Amino acid sequence: MNKHVANPKPAAGKGGKSVLSERELLALEAKYCSYGDTVHYSELPKIFDGCEGSFLYDAEGRKFLDLQMWYSAVNFGYANKRLNGALKRQIDRLPQVASQYLHREKIELAAAIAQDAERKFGRKGRVHFNVGGAQAVEDSLKLVRNASKGKSLMFAFEGGYHGRTLGASAITSSYRYRRRYGHFGDRAQFVPFPYHFRGPKGMSKEEYGEACVKNFARLFESEYNGVWDPKGREAEYAAFYVEPVQGTGGYVIPPPNFFKGLKKVLDEHGILLVVDEIQMGFYRTGKLWSIEHFGVEPDVLVFGKALTNGLNPLSGIWAREELINPGVFPPGSTHSTFNSNPLGTAVALEAMKMMEENGYAKSVPSKGAYFLEGLEDLKRRHKIVGDVDGLGLALRAEICEPHDGFTPSKALVDRMVDEGLKGDLEYKGGKYGLVLDIGGYYKNVITFAPSLEISREEIDMAMALLDQLFARVTKK
Numbered sequence: 064m065n066k067h068v069a070n071p072k073p074a075a076g077k078g079g080k081s082v083l084s085e086r087e088l089l090a091l092e093a094k095y096c097s098y099g100d101t102v103h104y105s106e107l108p109k110i111f112d113g114c115e116g117s118f119l120y121d122a123e124g125r126k127f128l129d130l131q132m133w134y135s136a137v138n139f140g141y142a143n144k145r146l147n148g149a150l151k152r153q154i155d156r157l158p159q160v161a162s163q164y165l166h167r168e169k170i171e172l173a174a175a176i177a178q179d180a181e182r183k184f185g186r187k188g189r190v191h192f193n194v195g196g197a198q199a200v201e202d203s204l205k206l207v208r209n210a211s212k213g214k215s216l217m218f219a220f221e222g223g224y225h226g227r228t229l230g231a232s233a234i235t236s237s238y239r240y241r242r243r244y245g246h247f248g249d250r251a252q253f254v255p256f257p258y259h260f261r262g263p264k265g266m267s268k269e270e271y272g273e274a275c276v277k278n279f280a281r282l283f284e285s286e287y288n289g290v291w292d293p294k295g296r297e298a299e300y301a302a303f304y305v306e307p308v309q310g311t312g313g314y315v316i317p318p319p320n321f322f323k324g325l326k327k328v329l330d331e332h333g334i335l336l337v338v339d340e341i342q343m344g345f346y347r348t349g350k351l352w353s354i355e356h357f358g359v360e361p362d363v364l365v366f367g368k369a370l371t372n373g374l375n376p377l378s379g380i381w382a383r384e385e386l387i388n389p390g391v392f393p394p395g396s397t398h399s400t401f402n403s404n405p406l407g408t409a410v411a412l413e414a415m416k417m418m419e420e421n422g423y424a425k426s427v428p429s430k431g432a433y434f435l436e437g438l439e440d441l442k443r444r445h446k447i448v449g450d451v452d453g454l455g456l457a458l459r460a461e462i463c464e465p466h467d468g469f470t471p472s473k474a475l476v477d478r479m480v481d482e483g484l485k486g487d488l489e490y491k492g493g494k495y496g497l498v499l500d501i502g503g504y505y506k507n508v509i510t511f512a513p514s515l516e517i518s519r520e521e522i523d524m525a526m527a528l529l530d531q532l533f534a535r536v537t538k539k
């Protein structure tokens with residue numbers, strides 16, 4: 064709560080204009096804004112005023128290096144000229160049109176995504192749009208319920224996150240998101256993900272992945288394990304929802320063999336694989352889709368966030384033709400007024416072209432490796448860093464108690480986030496802030512999602528600022 068801003072004093076405006084001071088704004092926020100639509104991690108919410116590249120700016124012009132980029136919605140950097148330009152051009156040409164009519168950008172965007180999927184997965188399919196990741200997850204639930212003749216049970220992972228609408232939170236592992244609200248019908252059984260750092264000791268990453276698959280396969284060995292009728296050869300579950308690399312769960316990267324083993328079990332039992340790429344898609348991990356690292360083909364793929372570089376909440380799903388053709392999923396199956404809006408589809412189409420041209424498949428793994436080297440160096444020098452890992456520019460640092468480097472320390476990470484937002488870390492004679500995101504099963508993981516356009520110099524700066532931050536929060 065913002066107790067300390069309860070009686071703000073009005074401040075003089077900037078440049079002669081009457082603008083509210085930060086204190087006044089925070090007082091209004093405390094009174095008039097619902098807290099239910101945010102996560103309000105820091106004690107004093109930070110107000111930003113501008114952005115460019117890898118940086119956010121506050122009203123005083125302080126510069127904050129952003130290492131989370133709006134939870135990966137802004138993969139291509141703030142104020143990306145090419146994408147902003149596409150949006151501006153569309154505003155001047157065809158900014159509005161009802162989604163029952165067509166526009167060129169929607170069709171070209173759907174074709175670009177579906178043709179890419181056909182090349183990569185060898186499967187024909189179609190693309191369906193909505194706004195916001197959770198809404199696209201809802202659409203995918205309708206799709207798999209329809210394909211399975213109404214089954215409302217799903218598998219999903221412990222540590223998994225798929226959004227906060229009622230359907231999406233029913234397949235998201237945290238009970239906290241459901242506790243007050245219950246759920247309609249859909250429900251997931253949560254299965255362990257190969258989170259090696261906190262897995263059983265004495266197993267390699269590969270072995271732990273295999274053990275997780277084996278444990279899952281065991282559910283189908285007998286009808287009395289609760290999910291499978293061997294006589295009818297039918298599972299009670301329609302689909303398995305996966306994030307190939309867990310996002311909110313703390314950027315947990317499974318071993319390369321894991322999804323192949325899992326998919327085999329799903330195929331043997333007629334269960335669909337739904338891949339949630341909302342956070343890890345669009346080259347965050349060095350490939351368009353993070354599932355491409357793992358050698359399996361999805362039945363349904365859900366995307367959102369960086370599709371428009373955060374300029375428009377466009378989201379969507381790609382699904383195999385058999386699941387989504389108009390004969391089985393007719394007009395009106397889902398609909399939202401803004402679903403394939405021309406501003407969003409125009410930016411997204413430009414983003415798809417840019418991704419093809421910009422060589423992210425090469426630059427992201429190499430920048431990621433450089434970033435990870437920096438994190439490994441920090442781990443060697445700070446006892447609180449228990450684990451670091453990364454795939455492309457999705458990286459993690461797990462913060463632990465200094466005495467064992469293993470017991471999760473949410474308190475230290477919370478302090479890091481708050482200290483980072485003060486904007487007083489030093490680098491080459493200047494003062495900077497750091498924008499960090501927290502994830503993990505124990506909320507003790509810094510989940511790094513820097514701009515894919517981040518420079519090596521900015522990565523050096525990130526390491527220097529993190530070094531100071533780690534020292535500051537552990538100072539007695």
Ligand SMILES: Cc1ncc(COP(=O)(O)O)c(C=O)c1O
Pocket residue numbers: 134195196197198200224225226227306310311339340341342343367368
């Ligand atoms: C993997 C994943 N799925 C779904 C969602 C929900 O997307 P949105 O917040 O746009 O509703 C998120 C958001 O962080 C996500 O990371």
